[in-house]
Amino acid sequence: MSTEWLNAVKWDRDGLVPAIAQEAGSGKVLMVAWMNREALTETALTKKAVYWSRSRKRLWRKGEESGHGQIVHDIRLDCDNDVVLLSVEQQGGIACHTGRKHCFFQQLQDERWVTVEPILKPESEIYGKK
């Protein structure tokens, strides 16, 4: 595999770039996670979203525990070469570990963050089974 396209990406001092997962069709911004070279390479090869978990310090194949994987339709890079945008099909219709459709469920209202989206499936059910 050529690495020129990987070298074009401006990795940050930790060797990471933010990656946005946007739902194909709805256009909903589902989540933002991080990728290192290996994660982006595997994502491009397998067409399944693979991120770098900063907390666990390992590759995170989205859906490996939750079953909520992401099939990747399109991979974009921004004008500064430092942000990746994925167009994905969200398996199970739930991207967020809290059991919500997506991660951006806190809305700023009068100087407060208010949760404005429902839990579709409790975390205990998501992580209780593969």
Add this chain to the structure above:
Amino acid sequence: MSTEWLNAVKWDRDGLVPAIAQEAGSGKVLMVAWMNREALTETALTKKAVYWSRSRKRLWRKGEESGHGQIVHDIRLDCDNDVVLLSVEQQGGIACHTGRKHCFFQQLQDERWVTVEPILKPESEIYGKK
């Protein structure tokens, strides 16, 4: 102004969070930039997108030079409190400094980043006048 909602944000070691600007209506992801406390505060107060320019190390009131400002309709925070999502109305229909509709115009095709979106207005015209 209360600062509790600002303290809820998990600022990174540089005091920043990534902020995604998504076009209201089309759902297109226009760009990603960074915000510090001051930028987010001013964005919330004025309903106009204000970022922190990491290269220029100063507040960047989107549109101040290009005229391509962003009217903010909605401000969201993700489940980890470390990414902001703005729903915006893009003035001039051009978010990218390259004169394209949005910044994500490079598409991965067979191990190459290919520019797949047109320049709507040359940079020289955008930055030649206010």
